[in-house]
Amino acid sequence: MFSRKVYVVDVTRGDWFRSNSAEGWTNILYKVNEIAALALKETKAKKIDLIGHSSGGVMLRLFLSDQPFNDEKYNGNSICKNLITLGSPHQAIKATALRQFVDNKYPGNFFKNINYVSVGGDVEIRSKKTSLVTKLIARGSYKSISGDENAIGDGLVPLSSSLLKGSQKIILSETVHGGLFGNDWYGNPSKVKEWWKQIKWK
Secondary structure, X not given: OOOOOOOOOOOOHXXXXXXXXXXXXXXXXXXXXXXXXXXXXXXXXXXXXXXXXXXXXXXXXXXXXOOOEOOEOOOHHHOEEEEEEXXXXXXXXXXXXXXXXXXXXXXXXXXXXXXXXXXXXXXXXXXXXXOHHHHHHHHHHHHHHHOXXXXXXXXXXXXXXXXXXXXXXXXXXXXXXXXXXXXXXXXOHHXXXXXXXXXXXX
């Protein structure tokens, strides 16, 4: 396994509360753009890898575009090699307008110069180890996103949604969506090692 220098985009809770609007997305993508530029400058690399959790992964699919969005243009596909999404609601029968816009305009592995990697979790809802939050939320969320309350997923996003069409797909067993759902989420160090080792890097 090889190491990488990691840069984290400072997205606040307030930023996420405003992410149901184009202005909210633009605000977050502006921060992504700033950190990407900093990473390129400090590492002197020509390309970087992008990692997005949950809706952040869908936003990064838009960041790759060279077309204007809300009067801003990012052209992330010119500086990115690998896009890794973690529990991102890519495909859904019921999606927010912005997520639906991305999936309609840039479906699946749209930019062929990018190695898309999508990671999804599979947790047993009825397990004694499963958190109360997962037990309460999972079925309703799965039905809302995929139409199937008995789908498998990470407690919030079903696999049918998180595994992006045309991408390299990685399924993690006993992995929940986020810290609110339990300790074994995508960002837990042991889980990071698990999906990191499975990626076929470009």
